[in-house]
Amino acid sequence: MKSGSSDGTEDSVVDESSTKYGQLPVTVANLWTSAQRKSNSIHEISYRACFKAELPEFFITRYSNDGDVVYDPFMGRGTTPVEAALNRRIPFGVDINPLSVIFALPRLAPPSVDEVRKRLIEIPMESALHPDIDLTMFFHERTESEIMSVRKYLSDRRKDEAEDKVDRFIRMVATNRLTGHSSGFFSVYTLPPNQAATQESQVRINRRLGQVPVYKDVKSIILRKTKSLLRDIDNQSLNTLRDYGKKALLGVLDARDTSSLIKDGTVSLTVTSPPFLNIVQYKLDNWLRLWFNGIDLSDRKREPFVTSNMSQWSKFTGEVFTDLYRITKAGGRVAFEVGEIRNGSLKLEEYVLDAGKKAGFDVERLFINSQKFTKTSNIWGVKNNRDGTNTNRIVLFRKGG
Ligand SMILES: C[S@@+](CC[C@H](N)C(=O)[O-])C[C@H]1O[C@@H](n2cnc3c(N)ncnc32)[C@H](O)[C@@H]1O
Incomplete structure (x- = not known):
């Protein structure tokens, strides 16, 4: 883990191992939002509640190697798989929204x-x-x-x-x-x-x-x-995207059961952001896009996960972690976003920590992205800045072995 100053300069990562949430080590720093970092133009596809490409890049470059499989079970526009391929990793991803594959796949094989x-x-x-x-x-x-x-x-x-x-x-x-x-x-x-x-x-x-x-x-x-x-895609990144894009495995699937697509023990790193309590109405937001693509979802058995019920959300997350454990290699990791919703009155980390542990993972560290962090600031009060969900907190799990 690199270290630097906490003033928000490029790549500053402050290892605040001494700052604990229970027994959990916490890193708070400007991890993936510094002004100097700029993601590749190929990411610039709008999608509700997508994360910045710098977030998966942070975990991909630190917790996986060339040729590893990097996965997102809620891939949305495909930020994780596209960033994985740009970094010479094999991109895997699923999403229950059929538009996800429509957005992600073409950018893993870009034409001129x-x-x-x-x-x-x-x-x-x-x-x-x-x-x-x-x-x-x-x-x-x-x-x-x-x-x-x-x-x-x-x-x-x-x-x-x-x-x-x-x-x-x-x-x-x-x-x-x-x-x-x-x-x-x-x-x-x-x-x-x-x-x-x-x-x-x-x-x-x-x-x-x-x-x-x-x-x-x-x-x-x-x-x-x-x-x-395509403005940032030079010959080298074009070849990398195409080489690793060829090996991509993407599907329209429910994150709770990907056994029809993904084999046990194949994934080195997952970087993901789950659907939160009923904040985003995926189907309503996408009706015109679905129409353009001739997709009728009226007879679909499983809807994108939308609930305002905490116990249903916990059960859902538990099932997702069970599948993540199945597909993760021994020694592999899962970087899972935790949200802060209802204006911070409900924090999801305890549910996520529980779900990950129950599935068999060890909890390694919590990362909080913060532009400005002082030791006196309350780390759990780091303010949310987007769409009612806090996009700044990621729990890192590891599968032992
Ligand atoms: C917060 S968004 C993820 C956005 C993604 N990180 C990106 O950068 O575009 C959550 C995603 O979960 C998907 N989703 C909801 N329920 C799902 C389920 N049961 N299985 C798989 N994906 C689901 C939604 O369609 C949505 O794309």
Whole structure:
């Protein structure tokens, strides 16, 4: 473990072994948010409650080696698997949200900007295409038929089993550009891209702002975002991503049972952030993105985990840890985010510590990311800064052996 000053400078890691929570050693420092650290542009896909890529990078570079398997059972946009591949680790990940694989996989096999440009030219734009649902409150009529043309092209390519990495990349970018609050999106001004407004609430937003959807050029927006995502990808990182991306294992699965995909004792490191109590409504937030991808979840047996009930959350976490124990190698680790919810009145660490221990893990250390830490500050009062969950506390577990 490196050490440095606690003033928030680059890489400062203060090993506060003397600071204990019960018997648990705690490290408090500016671990993954210093201004000097900047994650790769390939991560810039918006997803509700995603973590910064610097967080998995911190654990990957310290607790795994080249060629190890690094996993996230709640991979979301794929921050952990993508960062794993960039660091020459084999990326594994699952999420119950089918959009996760749509976001993660194409960035583990990125095409060149030229390949995307050429493919976009080939997509026929059919002006008579209109959606089966009313989207006029989001899109200009011409934009709407361009979106429909891209959607149809991608769907036909899939049906014909002709879909390739360029199509998958375009699908990912288009899904990401559907709605948002700047000129870089297909829609009129609306909520940020990871929180789709309903049709009714968009009508209200338009009325309040006195706005109507103006024409947006769908292909140019896709190309612009492609360039932006790939701007940090030089030849070396492209080859690394492709080499390690080839070995990726990603799935749409419930984190409680991944036995159909992941073998026992294969994972060296897990870095993950679980769904917290009912803070995020994944299905509602994603309705338009799901529609674009032709995904109907109405008949799905298992929903993304959403509950406001603490005992259900504990049971869920316990089952997740049992599966994590099964797939983790002897000596492997799990870095598990613990949240502070309901304004700090409920801290999840005790539930998470219990669940990890019950599954068989040893608890190694608690990491708290803090921009400014003084010895006198109350470490459990480190303030939350995002979406009602504290993203700054990670418990590190180790499987003995
Ligand atoms: C806090 S987000 C993780 C975000 C991720 N760290 C990222 O950077 O994008 C939690 C994720 O858990 C997923 N999820 C909810 N219930 C799940 C379950 N039972 N099994 C697997 N994933 C689930 C949600 O779809 C969501 O993507």
